[in-house]
Amino acid sequence: MEFNFTEDEIQRYARHILLRELGGAGQARLKSAKVLVVGAGGLGSPLALYLAAAGVGHIGLADADVVELSNLQRQIAHGMSDLGRPKVQSAAEALHRINPLVDVSARQERLDAANVAAWVADYDVICDGTDNFATRFLLADACVAARKTLVSAAVLRFEGQISTFKPHEGGPCYRCLYPAPPPEGLVPACTEAGVLGAVTGVMGTLQATEVLKEITGIGKSLAGYLLVWNALDAEFRKIRLKKDPQCPVCG
Secondary structure, eight states: OOOOOOHHHHHHTHHHHTOTTTHHHHHHHHHHOEEEEEOOSTTHHHHHHHHHHHTOSEEEEEOOOBOOGGGGGTOTTOOGGGTTSBHHHHHHHHHHHHOTTSEEEEEOSOOOTTTHHHHHHTOSEEEEOOSSHHHHHHHHHHHHHHTOEEEEEEEEBTEEEEEEEOGGGTOOOHHHHOSSOOOTTTSOOHHHHOBOHHHHHHHHHHHHHHHHHHHHTOSOOOBTEEEEEETTTTEEEEEEOOOOTTOTTTO
8 A cells, every 4th residue: 555645744643653553554544534523512523623633534524503602611623713603614624723634524504314315425434423313313324324334422411422333234223222212301402411521522532533443444343332431430331232133224
């Protein structure tokens, strides 16, 4: 494999290239990869920032919202000067401040049944950083249909969870874990229950780590497992997930 790195890239990614498991070949895979980040908020901010810093060649950002003051407690891609601006614009500028070599596409629109297939079609890995069940299930189903790897995380109060879904490789899909959205009002949103800002940072960074592993092929994938973190107790639990043979989406 020809790496074709510039001197700037060699210096920028030197600590990656030094890693025996990753090296120049792994960095070249990152450079050619395309990753879609849906949601530029608490999860999407650290996730996208670390993907850009790592040298992922093309990052897509999708979010319909604008920056509000209450976001700044956890959404570290944005600042006071960004209040009222589209989150995707603010986040795209933050990524380029870290790494101007990365190509960023920003889409300020809400995911729906009409556009979801087009969103995921051009990307290698899809990242769910959204904050509502309707979008989560829509995105997860679209990834199954398009045979795309989905790295999904969620946070609430002091807890977070993350998994990688690759049903096209024989593993479970999102609906094998959650067959249907919960009844409305059963699970409170962060706007109702709150969230410790740093928890979103940890989970978004874990998402970035799993995406980098999927792209480069290093380490053990989280596919088939759910990693749950309780920040108050400082405890991680890794739960085995099984494919549901009766799953209406991937069974």
